[in-house]
Amino acid sequence: MGAGADPSASNSLDVIVIGAGIAGASVAAELSTHVRVLLLEMESQPGYHTTGRSAAIFAPVYGPQPIRALTRASEAFFLTPPSGFTEHAIFSPRKILMIARPDQEETLDALVEECQAETPVEKLTGSRLAEEHPLIRDGYASSAMLDPNGQDIDVHALHQGYLKQFRERGGTLVTSSTVEGLSKGGDNWTVRAGGQTYRAAKVVNAAGAWAEDIGQMAGAETIRLVPKRRTALMIASPSPQQTDPLPLTVDIDEDFYLKPDAGRLLISPANEDPSPPCDAQPEELDIAYCIDRIERAFDLSVRRIDNKWAGLRSFVGDKCPVAGFSGQVDGFYWLAGQGGYGIQTAPALSRFAAAQVLGNPVPTDILDQGLDPADLAVVRLKDLVS
Ligand SMILES: Cc1cc2nc3c(=O)[nH]c(=O)nc-3n(C[C@H](O)[C@H](O)[C@H](O)COP(=O)(O)OP(=O)(O)OC[C@H]3O[C@@H](n4cnc5c(N)ncnc54)[C@H](O)[C@@H]3O)c2cc1C
Incomplete structure (x- = not known):
């Protein structure tokens, strides 16, 4: 359990992020600049699943067009991370x-x-x-x-950098805490995990391979992940x-x-x-x-x-991530389907998602790379068969 006030004791949270792989860690870090965030992870080690098993490559030519746009929009962060983010370079040429x-x-x-x-x-x-x-x-x-x-990515440094940034900004990480129940009542979500009950206005589903299960728990649409x-x-x-x-x-x-x-x-x-x-x-x-x-x-x-x-x-069917609010339940944000590109796109995708969760405009530098937010929206999936 991370430092900070006991997040189960009050309604002091704004956002609960489920899953502390690269997707959850990065969006939690971005959000925690502005709001109070709790990050829940079922494993004792946040990188235990897909994030800790990648080939650690940044390949600008890899993946469909929206992925390539997110990858280009991530490059500046990898090359010049914020001061104190890591002790050494995240990139090495490949x-x-x-x-x-x-x-x-x-x-x-x-x-x-x-x-x-x-x-x-x-x-x-x-x-x-x-x-x-x-x-x-x-x-x-x-x-x-x-x-x-292309570049090799130091995935451990990137992931740990986001988790450190998250904690420094006042966020709380709770590990060994499996989300088992999600319900919406009034303005708040109630999340049951690891024997505790937490409340927040918004939930971000960054549960990787389990994201569809979390969506079902919340009563959200299926994304055919x-x-x-x-x-x-x-x-x-x-x-x-x-x-x-x-x-x-x-x-x-x-x-x-x-x-x-x-x-x-x-x-x-x-x-x-x-x-x-x-x-x-x-x-x-x-x-x-x-x-x-x-x-x-x-x-x-x-x-x-x-x-x-x-x-x-x-x-999902078009191999692009799903980053957007559910059309079915209020305040439930999907951040799933990163496929084989979740590390190389994390810096831009987390800023994109944080902006949407906070109700802010998508950063222009991401749009300037040719990303159309509709390509990531949940609603597009209606027309897709996976
Ligand atoms: C062999 C391989 C090679 C790859 N190579 C690359 C590459 O070179 N470049 C690249 O960009 N990408 C690569 N990828 C893809 C990349 O690793 C993924 O896109 C990325 O790690 C996905 O991150 P994530 O946070 O969504 O998922 P995860 O890292 O799996 O995180 C999801 C987290 O949610 C937690 N969780 C699930 N259910 C619950 C619950 N009920 N309660 C609490 N917590 C829960 C899990 O424990 C997990 O820690 C590769 C993947 C593989 C397997």
């Missing part, structure tokens, strides 16, 4: 290389054309491609799109000196990726297997697919797995 076999050329060309208007990407072939990634097997990839503006399992393995590098500077390399159809990680290699089959919300674990079949795809594409043979894990990336 180019992004999206590779294509001859039969995938059309998809690559379409993406190059789409991204060129937004960011300085380059199409590579032949010796330029081999130079950028000498481990790609001869004859496997015919071309690639290179984005020089589907948590999808993604597996990652850490393997030895044949030569850390050679592999550490290599780009994150992704199959253009997202069938696998490989990323150097502090002297080792993080590899993934980029699977998206629907799953109920749970403590996701890697499955043997995913591991076998991963090794097969990586060995086909790269001049590598996987002899030993040093570490393996899985996490749930939660999507």
Whole structure:
């Protein structure tokens, strides 16, 4: 339990945020500048679920257009976080290389054309491609799109930075506190969690893979959220000196990726297997697919797995986040469906959500990147089938 007055003792709260992953931590920090906020987390460690299991990449060319706009709008925060937010840089440069076999050329060309208007990407072939990634097997990839503006993100520093900022601004975090009941009476929500009862005018649902369950508890609309399992393995590098500077390399159809990680290699089959919300674990079949795809594409043979894990990336039908008030119950704000982009978009998405929760205009720097708030609104989901 964090510092501050006992939040269950009075009606002194303005907003209760459910879930202290990156989404909940960042929006709670943004809100706590202006109002009194309680952050409830069911685990003893706030980063235990998806936030602590990511590949930690900032990829400006990744995801649908609204995601790319949020990613660009987040870059300034990553590069220059507020004073005292972290002790060291959150970003370290990591180019992004999206590779294509001859039969995938059309998809690559379409993406190059789409991204060129937004960011300085380059199409590579032949010796330029081999130079950028000498481990790609001869004859496997015919071309690639290179984005020089990718970064590795220090996710732990980012997440802890938001939690620290939240506490410094007077917010209270209660861990090991599972929200079990939500009801609206008069102007206030009553939230039951961890044997306590809390009241606040507004609730923000940042419960990751559990967000649909929280919505049901509140009597809100369904958003057809589907948590999808993604597996990652850490393997030895044949030569850390050679592999550490290599780009994150992704199959253009997202069938696998490989990323150097502090002297080792993080590899993934980029699977998206629907799953109920749970403590996701890697499955043997995913591991076998991963090794097969990586060995086909790269001049590598996987002899030993040093570490393996899985996490749930939660999507609605159009793969864009859901950030907006419920149309069904007053004062209930959805902040869900961040999919595979919740870390790289957190700085902009949290400012967007905080502005809406407070009834303020969306910051213009986010709109200037081409974000249309309607693309995140709950109402759009009526037309989508997931
Ligand atoms: C393998 C993998 C690779 C990824 N790579 C990247 C990447 O490179 N870049 C990127 O930007 N994104 C990446 N992502 C996606 C990113 O990790 C997610 O989008 C992001 O972490 C989602 O954050 P969240 O806060 O919504 O969810 P979570 O971190 O899961 O947080 C939700 C929290 O809600 C809590 N909660 C749930 N129910 C309750 C309840 N009833 N009461 C109280 N608390 C509750 C949970 O305990 C949890 O802590 C990756 C994900 C995976 C799995």
